[in-house]
Amino acid sequence: MITQDSWLLIDDDAAFLQVLQRALSRQGIEATATHCHSEAFHAMEAQVFRKCVLDLNLAGESGLQLLPELLAKQPALEILVLTGYGSIATAVEAVRRGAVNYLCKPVTVRQLMSGFEALTKVPELREEPPSVEEMEREHIQRVLNEHDGNVSATARALHMHRRTLQRKLQKHSRWRN
Known part of the structure; x- marks a missing residue:
């Protein structure tokens, strides 16, 4: 039922x-x-949804990984990605994977609603440059996406021990809040 x-x-x-x-x-x-x-x-087995608000970081899971799976289950679903830390790289990747828009937290309901209406809107980015920690997190996220969420392959690509990468990913999920 929709x-x-x-x-x-x-x-x-x-x-x-x-x-x-x-x-x-x-x-x-x-x-x-x-x-x-x-x-x-x-929830998608019980109901057909028109719109979806998807967080980019889901306690260690990647919202970007989940995005195409959601669309495969309900192709007409409009997905808007939210993140605590905006970057052009993740915005482009989200749209490439099927998101209709990408917004930075905090957002109001009005901004969410207009985010679905303004499908070609460029995400608002902060005026100050990102910190070293934020740049590291974005780089790790990009490489993780390139390796379809495979932590071992990502660690090899970053020339980093897998456990070190896992610790950084856990730390990054705490930064978001």
Whole structure:
């Protein structure tokens, strides 16, 4: 069953999901909140969604990896990617994988709604340059995406021990919050 405004929310931040779901409800939008890919796929088996808000970093899982899987399950789904740290590289990769837009957190419900309307909008980037840690995180994320999420292959490509990369990925997931 598809309703006029049925949204799927995928984010590992429970507080953010609750606030967003409540705000969308006030706008007359039915939203189903999920915290990981398995919950999202379970929800998609029960309902067809029109729009999806997908966090880029899902507690160690990559939203970019999940994006094509969501579209394979529901090809008409419009997916907007959210991230705490915007970069041109991840914005381009998100759109290449099927996202209709890419926005940086924090966002308002109005910005989300207009994000679906402005499908060709260039993401807003911060004025100050990224920190070394942010650049490292973006580089690791790009190489991880190039290797389809394979941590061992990514570690080899970065000339880094696999356990060191895993620690950095865990640290990066904590930076997001």
